[in-house]
Amino acid sequence: MTAPASPTKVRGETLLSVDNVVKHFPISQGVLFKKQIGAVKAVDGVSFELRRGETLGVVGESGCGKSTLARLLMRLESPTAGRATLEGRDLFKASGSELRRLRRNMQMVMQDPYTSLNPRMTVGDIIGEPFDIHPEAAPKGSKRGRVQELLDVVGLNPEHINRYPHQFSGGQRQRIGIARALALRPEIIVCDEPVSALDVSIQAQVINLLEQLQDELGLSYIFIAHDLSVVRHISDRVAVMYLGKIVEIGTEEEIYERATHPYTQALLSAVPVPDPDARTDRSIIRLTGDVPSPADPPSGCRFRTRCWKAQEVCATQEPHAVLRAADPHPSACHFAEVRAAA
Amino acid sequence: MTQSAVQPTPASPTPPGGHLLDVRDLHIEFRTREGVAKVINGVSYHLDPGETLAVLGESGSGKSVTAQAIMGILDTPPAHITAGQILYQGQDLLTRSEEQRRQVRGKEIAMIFQDALSALNPVFPVGWQIGETLRQREGMSRADARRRAVELMDLVKIPAAAKRLGDYPHQFSGGMRQRVMIAMALALNPKVLIADEPTTALDVTVQAQIMDLLADLRRDLNMAMILITHDLGVVAGVADRIAVMYAGRIVEHADVRSLYRAPAHPYTKGLLESIPRLDVRGQALATIKGLPPNLMRIPSGCPFHPRCPYAQQVCVDEVPHDLVLGDGRTSACHFAQEVRDDSAR
Numbered sequence: 039m040t041a042p043a044s045p046t047k048v049r050g051e052t053l054l055s056v057d058n059v060v061k062h063f064p065i066s067q068g069v070l071f072k073k074q075i076g077a078v079k080a081v082d083g084v085s086f087e088l089r090r091g092e093t094l095g096v097v098g099e100s101g102c103g104k105s106t107l108a109r110l111l112m113r114l115e116s117p118t119a120g121r122a123t124l125e126g127r128d129l130f131k132a133s134g135s136e137l138r139r140l141r142r143n144m145q146m147v148m149q150d151p152y153t154s155l156n157p158r159m160t161v162g163d164i165i166g167e168p169f170d171i172h173p174e175a176a177p178k179g180s181k182r183g184r185v186q187e188l189l190d191v192v193g194l195n196p197e198h199i200n201r202y203p204h205q206f207s208g209g210q211r212q213r214i215g216i217a218r219a220l221a222l223r224p225e226i227i228v229c230d231e232p233v234s235a236l237d238v239s240i241q242a243q244v245i246n247l248l249e250q251l252q253d254e255l256g257l258s259y260i261f262i263a264h265d266l267s268v269v270r271h272i273s274d275r276v277a278v279m280y281l282g283k284i285v286e287i288g289t290e291e292e293i294y295e296r297a298t299h300p301y302t303q304a305l306l307s308a309v310p311v312p313d314p315d316a317r318t319d320r321s322i323i324r325l326t327g328d329v330p331s332p333a334d335p336p337s338g339c340r341f342r343t344r345c346w347k348a349q350e351v352c353a354t355q356e357p358h359a360v361l362r363a364a365d366p367h368p369s370a371c372h373f374a375e376v377r378a379a380a
Numbered sequence: 381m382t383q384s385a386v387q388p389t390p391a392s393p394t395p396p397g398g399h400l401l402d403v404r405d406l407h408i409e410f411r412t413r414e415g416v417a418k419v420i421n422g423v424s425y426h427l428d429p430g431e432t433l434a435v436l437g438e439s440g441s442g443k444s445v446t447a448q449a450i451m452g453i454l455d456t457p458p459a460h461i462t463a464g465q466i467l468y469q470g471q472d473l474l475t476r477s478e479e480q481r482r483q484v485r486g487k488e489i490a491m492i493f494q495d496a497l498s499a500l501n502p503v504f505p506v507g508w509q510i511g512e513t514l515r516q517r518e519g520m521s522r523a524d525a526r527r528r529a530v531e532l533m534d535l536v537k538i539p540a541a542a543k544r545l546g547d548y549p550h551q552f553s554g555g556m557r558q559r560v561m562i563a564m565a566l567a568l569n570p571k572v573l574i575a576d577e578p579t580t581a582l583d584v585t586v587q588a589q590i591m592d593l594l595a596d597l598r599r600d601l602n603m604a605m606i607l608i609t610h611d612l613g614v615v616a617g618v619a620d621r622i623a624v625m626y627a628g629r630i631v632e633h634a635d636v637r638s639l640y641r642a643p644a645h646p647y648t649k650g651l652l653e654s655i656p657r658l659d660v661r662g663q664a665l666a667t668i669k670g671l672p673p674n675l676m677r678i679p680s681g682c683p684f685h686p687r688c689p690y691a692q693q694v695c696v697d698e699v700p701h702d703l704v705l706g707d708g709r710t711s712a713c714h715f716a717q718e719v720r721d722d723s724a725r
Contacts, residue, residue, distance in 0.1 A: 225651040267655065268656050309658050
């Protein structure tokens with residue numbers, strides 16, 4: 039399989055830039071006369087850039103808005119505000135044929151390999167469906183051959199083209215989902231928790247496949263997951279989300295070795311390490327309480343209700359994710375600093 | 381199964397040398413229209429008072445089915461226990477009547493489940509659900525059951541317990557729901573708590589809170605715990621011993637430190653190598669090739685042989701027996717010594 043044809047392909051150039059995107063889901067009350075009484079602020083001002091050939095990991099707990107962000111980028115939801123630039127065009131304003139063209143360049147791998155494949159379609163139909171929507175992507179008569187090629191690329195037997203999803207295991211189904219995402223030779227693949235439904239031994243196979251495809255095809259990934267170890271393994275840069283905002287963003291090393299936001303530090307310290315001896319020499323930060331409701335987020339810094347560093351200023355003034363003198367990377371905390379030797 | 385009639389005596393002290401809970405050579409099969417799936421093929425493990433045993437395995441390895449057999453909540457049909465014993469305080473639970481087993485359930489051995497939202501009844505307040513056990517089993521009055529429910533909710537650290545008694549499960553967050561379920565399981569002061577993937581559905585910060593709570597409760601109430609999980613990280617923090625399951629068998633059994641330091645079964649070794657580590661940066665992940673076996677067609681000999689890098693002809697021909705490696709370690713592998721020496725290097 040060849041890499042997508044594109045006039046300029048400089049590794050590291052910005053492919054997608056997302057600027058202050060917001061998504062509020064209205065909460066309404068009443069049966070006949072519905073009126074809006076509030077909004078769930080699922081994504082509330084998120085900005086980042088995705089560069090060619092890199093993997094941007096997005097981590098955060100459930101309800102932090104990472105999946106909504108993925109759905110916004112795929113235009114499965116319309117944003118409340120903000121813009122996203124892909125190929126120099128505003129992704130959120132595009133419609134009709136322009137949107138179809140942009141979508142060819144950005145595909146998605148879903149979390150659940152059991153529900154994201156239509157049980158009544160054969161694998162050939164599932165992987166070939168993108169060609170029905172975008173007939174220009176495969177010349178007439180070449181579809182079957184292309185599908186078999188894709189099956190081969192993701193490590194499945196091309197002869198299984200007429201089988202149904204239930205005849206495959208979870209890991210194999212996720213490979214089918216990846217083949218479908220690759221069909222149109224996109225440059226960007228949004229992976230929403232692609233391995234969380236899989237067993238450990240199978241998870242490693244799928245992660246290795248994603249990395250191998252990236253090397254061969256020059257893909258860029260937005261890799262959304264809640265498993266911090268998996269994200270570290272696959273990502274070049276990492277964004278940490280909390281209650282609809284990115285609290286810290288940086289290279290994999292900056293986030294995992296020199297995190298400055300208290301939430302990132304707590305999150306990292308809570309990850310169970312598969313080594314009984316490592317446990318003792320790590321100081322674990324215990325967060326109390328639960329994530330507040332995104333319908334009614336705390337004033338100022340959203341993390342302040344669970345933060346041990348919180349002061350007066352955190353309640354009144356919202357910290358922005360900017361570079362601070364002492365920080366090597368953007369962190370949205372008034373008291374951002376690297377944690378003393380953990 | 382032993383045929384000897386067991387006296388329905390009340391809980392007797394653990395006989396000298398005996399274990400609190402002792403599962404011996406358990407075999408369970410699921411008889412379905414498509415055929416017979418051999419889900420459990422000779423599982424033995426034991427539990428002593430106050431200790432934590434982790435049962436580790438991937439989906440379909442039989443870790444939950446074993447626990448359900450201990451609790452006596454297997455659906456029969458399709459599940460049939462074809463051989464084995466489950467001794468609790470020296471008495472075989474499998475030969476007891478349903479009513480006798482009901483007395484054990486909850487009061488001696490209690491269980492918490494993975495998905496608290498579907499394990500709780502959505503149409504009753506949580507206080508009522510916690511109190512139900514007490515009213516039914518202890519004959520408590522409604523007022524007493526209420527009071528005890530508040531105590532239990534305090535015990536599992538649900539803030540403002542008295543106020544939240546009348547709330548419904550959907551009004552609680554995932555972590556709080558899991559606490560409600562733990563409170564229900566503790567209502568009758570069980571001696572054994574079986575926790576089936578208690579934190580799998582939870583976020584990592586909440587997961588840490590729940591694992592802490594379970595560890596504290598286990599110590600304070602001097603319970604023994606069976607922790608069923610697929611997460612090698614969670615196990616490392618809390619367990620004393622680990623039993624690793626594959627295709628309905630225990631393939632390796634060891635204390636936590638020895639197992640992580642030098643796994644002696646190729647499957648355990650493969651699992652440990654295939655997880656991305658937060659504290660270790662590496663190249664491509666090592667993988668275990670292939671897929672777990674179809675339980676209706678378990679491979680001959682060692683069930684792991686089609687995926688095993690150590691496999692030889694003997695592995696295809698002969699089922700490996702538990703090899704004792706000292707320190708109470710066992711590994712069901714023909715090449716256990718070799719695997720352990722490789723891991724230890």
